[in-house]
Amino acid sequence: MTRVHIIGAAGYGAGDAIHYLDQHPNVELITLESQSSAGTAVRDTFRSLPYVDRTFDRAGAALEVCRAGDIVILAGESEKARELAPKFLELGARVIDLSDAFRMASLNPQAVYGLPERYRDQIARAQLVANPGCYPTASLLAAIPLAPFAHRISNLVIDAKSGISGAGRSPKLTSMYAEVDGDVRAYGIPSHRHGKEIEQELRALGIGVPFVFTPHVVPMTRGMLVDAYAVMREPIEESEIRGSFAKSYATNPFVEILDAPRVPYLPALAGTNNTQIAISVRGGVVHVLAGNDNLGKGAAGQAVQNLNIMCGYPEEAGLGARIPVV
Numbered sequence: 341m342t343r344v345h346i347i348g349a350a351g352y353g354a355g356d357a358i359h360y361l362d363q364h365p366n367v368e369l370i371t372l373e374s375q376s377s378a379g380t381a382v383r384d385t386f387r388s389l390p391y392v393d394r395t396f397d398r399a400g401a402a403l404e405v406c407r408a409g410d411i412v413i414l415a416g417e418s419e420k421a422r423e424l425a426p427k428f429l430e431l432g433a434r435v436i437d438l439s440d441a442f443r444m445a446s447l448n449p450q451a452v453y454g455l456p457e458r459y460r461d462q463i464a465r466a467q468l469v470a471n472p473g474c475y476p477t478a479s480l481l482a483a484i485p486l487a488p489f490a491h492r493i494s495n496l497v498i499d500a501k502s503g504i505s506g507a508g509r510s511p512k513l514t515s516m517y518a519e520v521d522g523d524v525r526a527y528g529i530p531s532h533r534h535g536k537e538i539e540q541e542l543r544a545l546g547i548g549v550p551f552v553f554t555p556h557v558v559p560m561t562r563g564m565l566v567d568a569y570a571v572m573r574e575p576i577e578e579s580e581i582r583g584s585f586a587k588s589y590a591t592n593p594f595v596e597i598l599d600a601p602r603v604p605y606l607p608a609l610a611g612t613n614n615t616q617i618a619i620s621v622r623g624g625v626v627h628v629l630a631g632n633d634n635l636g637k638g639a640a641g642q643a644v645q646n647l648n649i650m651c652g653y654p655e656e657a658g659l660g661a662r663i664p665v666v
Contacts, residue, residue: 341366341367341368342366342367342368342409342410342411342647342651343368343370343407343409343410343411344361344367344368344369344370344410344411344412344413344647345370345371345372345373345402345405345406345410345411345412345413345433346358346361346369346371346372346373346412346413346415347373347402347412347413347414347415347416347420347424348373348374348414348415348416348417348420349372349373349374349377349396349397349415350374350376350377350380350385350396350509351415351416351508351509352505352508352509352635352639353415353438353635353639353640353643354372354413354415354640355385355386355388355389355640356611356635356636356639356640356641357413357415357640357643357644358372358382358386358389358392358394359388359389359392359640360640360641360644360658360659361644361658362389362391362392363658364644364657364658365657365658366651366653366657366658367647367658369394370402370405370410371397371401371402371405372394372395372396372397373396373397373398373399373400373401373402374396374397374399375398375399377396378396378397378398378399379395379396379398380395380396381394381395381396382394382395382396402428403424403427403428403431406428406431406433407431407432407433408431408432408433409432409433409434410428410431410432410433410434411433411434411435411436411647411650411651412424412428412433412434412435412436413435413436413437413438413643413647414435414436414437414438414439415438415640416439417439418439418440418441419441420439421437421439421441421442422441422442425437425441425442425468429467429468434466434467434468434469434650435467435468435469436454436469436471436643436646436647436650437451437468437469437470437471438471438473438639438640438643440470440473440533440534440537441470442468442470443470443472443476443537443540444536444537444540445540446540448468448470450467450468451466451468451469451470452465452466452468452469452470453470453472453541454466454469454470454471454472454642454643454646455472455476455477455480455481455541455642456592456642456645456646456649456655457481457484457588457589457592457595458480458484458541460649463646463649463650464649464650464652466650469646469650471639471642471643471646472537472638472642473506473534473634473638473639474502474506474564474632474634474635474637474638474639475500475502475532475534475538475553475555475564475566475638476534476537476538476541477564477615477632477637477638477642478500478564478565478566478615478630478631478632478637478638479498479500479538479553479566479568479630480538480541480542481595481615481617481630481632482498482566482568482617482628482629482630483496483498483542483545483547483568483570483628484545484588485581485584485585485587485588485589486545486547486570486581486584486626486628487545487546487547488584489570489572489576489580489581489584489626490545490546490547490548490549492572492573492574492576493547493549493570493571493572493573494549494550494571494572494573495549495550495551495552495570495571496542496547496549496550496551496552496568496569496570496571497551497552497554497568497569497571498538498551498552498553498554498566498567498568498569499554499556499566499567499568499569500553500554500555500556500564500565500566500567501524501555501556501557501558501564501565501566502555502556502557502558502563502564502634503557503558503560503561503562503563503564503634504520504557504558504559504560504561505561505562505634505635506557506564506634506635506638507557515557520557520558520559521559522559523558523559524556524557524558524559525556525557525558526554526555526556527555527556527557528555529554532553532554532555534553534555535551535553538551538553539551539553560606562606562610562611562633562634562635562636563606563607563609563610563631563632563633563634564606564631564632564633564634564638565604565606565629565630565631566628566629566630566631567627567628567629568627568628568629568630569625569626569627569628570625570626570628571624571625572624572625572626573624574624575623575624576621576624576626577621578619578620578621581619581621581626582597582619585597585617585619589617593655593656594613594614594615594637594641594645594655594656594659595614595615595617596614596615596616596617597617597619598616598617598618598619600618600619600620602618603616603618603629603631604616604617604618604629604630604631604632605631606631606633609631609632609633609636609637610633610636611633611636612633612636612637612641612659613633613636613637613641613642613644613645613659614632614633614636614637615630615631615632615637616630616631616632617629617630617631641659644658644659645659
């Protein structure tokens with residue numbers, strides 16, 4: 341059994357991680373640390389988890405009981421992750437961070453970028469995994485199979501839409517129901533912080549063309565949909581593109597390539613670690629749609645997938661059960 345600690349355990353992503361790991365056959369949840377909810381029953385904080393008979397631990401509890409070989413999931417803010425990760429690593433634990441504290445390779449060369457479909461072997465050996473968020477995950481899964489055609493792409497546009505839970509659980513004016521209902525809001529223009537992260541990984545794939553990334557928040561609780569448009573220097577056959585996508589994800593259990601005219605259906609993906617991808621080609625433009633759950637494959641589900649890879653467990657372990665979405 342692998343001992344696991346979750347720090348920042350009362351947030352949305354952490355709630356999904358608790359659900360997955362509470363049912364994981366090879367994991368023992370040791371501490372569920374929360375500064376804001378210490379002493380509160382998990383079921384009272386997450387109404388979708390009435391069967392989890394646990395109470396949140398106080399801040400600092402995990403550091404007192406952490407052992408070498410434990411897995412620590414950091415689910416709080418970036419600043420806290422930068423403070424805590426070195427302490428857990430010094431104890432011999434392995435860390436999976438859900439914030440963006442360690443995702444830029446130039447600043448954190450010791451961290452492995454936690455996108456399994458791209459870095460599975462490195463993740464298996466990693467001490468510190470920088471778990472990508474929903475925007476980079478969906479964008480990069482749409483782009484990875486385009487790498488063989490990089491020299492034929494003239495520019496790339498990624499238009500992404502996220503559910504409001506991506507803004508976190510702390511109350512904010514901009515994420516109130518009355519503020520988001522009826523709106524589709526672009527933000528972080530012209531240089532959203534995740535744009536640099538996506539560009540870093542695109543360049544690593546050899547896709548160094550001009551790149552535009554526009555994130556939007558939409559009035560739904562969960563979900564992520566990316567529209568990626570690769571403008572080619574000359575027309576390309578759809579069969580070439582489909583062949584690359586099929587080859588790229590043939591052995592990846594959580595990525596489904598849809599036959600035309602199917603497109604990603606976000607309600608079916610809510611509460612899962614799955615990604616659906618649809619492809620179409622019109623003349624010189626390759627259009628890729630990638631949909632997933634921003635709290636699943638875009639956060640907690642991917643963290644559990646990374647934990648499984650790090651510990652040598654089947655990649656699907658603990659991820660078969662759909663999150664009860666309420």
